[in-house]
Amino acid sequence: MKVSIIGLGKLGASMAAAFAHRGFTVIGVDVNQKSVDAINNGRAPVQETGLDEYLGKNRERISATLSHDEAVLGSEVSFVIVPTPSDDSGAFSLQYAEWAFSQNGKALRKKNSYHLVVLTSTVLPGATREGLLPILEKESGKRVGRDFGVCYSPEFIALGSIIKNFLNPDFTLIGEFDERSGAMLESIYAEMVENGAGSARMSLENAELTKISVNTYVTMKITFANMIASMCEQLPGGDVDVVTSALALDTRIGGRYLTGALGYGGPCFPRDNVALSFIAGKLGVDSSLAKTTDTLNRSIAERVTGNIAKELKPGSTVAVLGLAYKPFSHVTEESQGVQIAEALSRRGFRVVAYDALSQEMSVAEHNWSFLVLDSLGECLSQSEAVVITVPAPEFAELSEIDFENQWATVSVFDLWRTLRNRLSKSPRIRYFGSGLGTDEKLEPLRKLWTGKSTALPITNAS
Numbered sequence: 143m144k145v146s147i148i149g150l151g152k153l154g155a156s157m158a159a160a161f162a163h164r165g166f167t168v169i170g171v172d173v174n175q176k177s178v179d180a181i182n183n184g185r186a187p188v189q190e191t192g193l194d195e196y197l198g199k200n201r202e203r204i205s206a207t208l209s210h211d212e213a214v215l216g217s218e219v220s221f222v223i224v225p226t227p228s229d230d231s232g233a234f235s236l237q238y239a240e241w242a243f244s245q246n247g248k249a250l251r252k253k254n255s256y257h258l259v260v261l262t263s264t265v266l267p268g269a270t271r272e273g274l275l276p277i278l279e280k281e282s283g284k285r286v287g288r289d290f291g292v293c294y295s296p297e298f299i300a301l302g303s304i305i306k307n308f309l310n311p312d313f314t315l316i317g318e319f320d321e322r323s324g325a326m327l328e329s330i331y332a333e334m335v336e337n338g339a340g341s342a343r344m345s346l347e348n349a350e351l352t353k354i355s356v357n358t359y360v361t362m363k364i365t366f367a368n369m370i371a372s373m374c375e376q377l378p379g380g381d382v383d384v385v386t387s388a389l390a391l392d393t394r395i396g397g398r399y400l401t402g403a404l405g406y407g408g409p410c411f412p413r414d415n416v417a418l419s420f421i422a423g424k425l426g427v428d429s430s431l432a433k434t435t436d437t438l439n440r441s442i443a444e445r446v447t448g449n450i451a452k453e454l455k456p457g458s459t460v461a462v463l464g465l466a467y468k469p470f471s472h473v474t475e476e477s478q479g480v481q482i483a484e485a486l487s488r489r490g491f492r493v494v495a496y497d498a499l500s501q502e503m504s505v506a507e508h509n510w511s512f513l514v515l516d517s518l519g520e521c522l523s524q525s526e527a528v529v530i531t532v533p534a535p536e537f538a539e540l541s542e543i544d545f546e547n548q549w550a551t552v553s554v555f556d557l558w559r560t561l562r563n564r565l566s567k568s569p570r571i572r573y574f575g576s577g578l579g580t581d582e583k584l585e586p587l588r589k590l591w592t593g594k595s596t597a598l599p600i601t602n603a604s
Contacts (some may be wrong), residue, residue, distance in 0.1 A: 162200035181206035210343025214249035228477030247281025302470030371402030371577030380579025407467035464532025479531035
């Protein structure tokens with residue numbers, strides 16, 4: 143089968159590579175000539191893990207064009223995966239999707255055979271049926287369900303592992319206008335996925351709600367784990383890993399996204415949470431849970447920064463390791479690392495930062511109040527304190543010797559506890575692990591239960 147991908151950004155280009163890898167012939171469409179040329183030359187138009195490799199290996203099955211006509215007339219199904227940016231209200235704008243659907247509709251007017259249009263961009267309930275489907279009918283002069291099909295089928299992927307996620311999903315979500323549309327898309331996914339994942343088929347509106355509900359539930363779980371981590375920091379011998387490992391044994395809870403460290407960031411989680419609150423309000427439903435999750439998440443960077451500042455001398459040089467919002471990505475949108483670096487700078491610290499993937503783009507695109515250095519070693523050599531904000535493999539491999547510099551002791555704030563076993567007992571490193579308490583934290587509990595403040599010995603049961 144021949145498929146077309148409308149939009150060759152990170153998700154679109156990766157989807158094209160995944161389909162080609164599975165034997166499909168793929169025609170990509172984009173408004174950017176450079177992206178089209180890159181695809182036609184077997185190169186990645188954007189940075190994403192494995193994309194260059196997959197495009198190069200499957201070059202004979204992938205082409206790109208500026209023409210919607212060429213793509214629609216040369217394929218049986220079109221996946222529309224264009225930006226749907228958040229507006230000031232928290233809703234998703236359809237301006238790019240409307241234009242893409244308009245162009246697809248004009249191309250459908252010239253086509254005699256049945257064609258399936260699949261919206262993959264994240265939208266709110268009602269957007270596909272009420273906002274976009276009428277555009278296809280108007281521009282094509284044809285009727286949905288008779289002349290062409292429509293589905294809403296967003297992907298559940300993570301930047302840095304997009305192709306892997308495309309090929310090995312937990313499930314594929316299909317919102318269908320009718321049986322024919324859904325069955326056709328389900329058969330395509332059956333050929334595309336490598337792990338045999340099944341499909342959940344439902345109405346367009348149920349699928350639209352499912353997409354943002356999944357991400358909002360995950361953010362709630364992350365925020366809950368972070369709250370537990372904060373509590374553990376105030377307990378004698380508190381250890382968030384011990385607590386969450388036990389929680390994970392309960393099959394009602396599970397261990398995914400229950401680490402307890404920094405807040406979530408990136409281009410999807412924060413905005414999907416806000417969007418769910420928006421649509422809930424429009425439907426007359428109380429969205430306090432989603433709003434509270436967002437509020438707590440946005441407070442984490444300032445709280446962490448305050449804890450760090452208490453342990454350092456004014457004006458100290460602090461290295462922040464990790465600017466991207468997660469490992470294996472250069473994306474700094476809603477990054478906790480960037481927020482912490484900015485907050486430390488506002489408090490008067492000299493802040494230097496390092497991130498192997500995002501530093502070049504970061505320096506070019508942003509006007510941050512801290513320095514981005516070229517190497518990890520350069521950061522560590524001049525810093526009296528180090529904050530690890532991303533659990534990247536490069537940082538997890540650091541040893542005590544890597545922190546040796548002009549200071550007798552170096553403070554390490556390990557917000558993901560990646561170096562706990564390597565550094566926590568080092569005599570020249572003051573190690574602070576997120577979600578870990580100390581024996582000195584007994585005092586608040588003693589006052590709570592006895593009303594007294596006494597120095598009693600602590601016995602560690604472990």
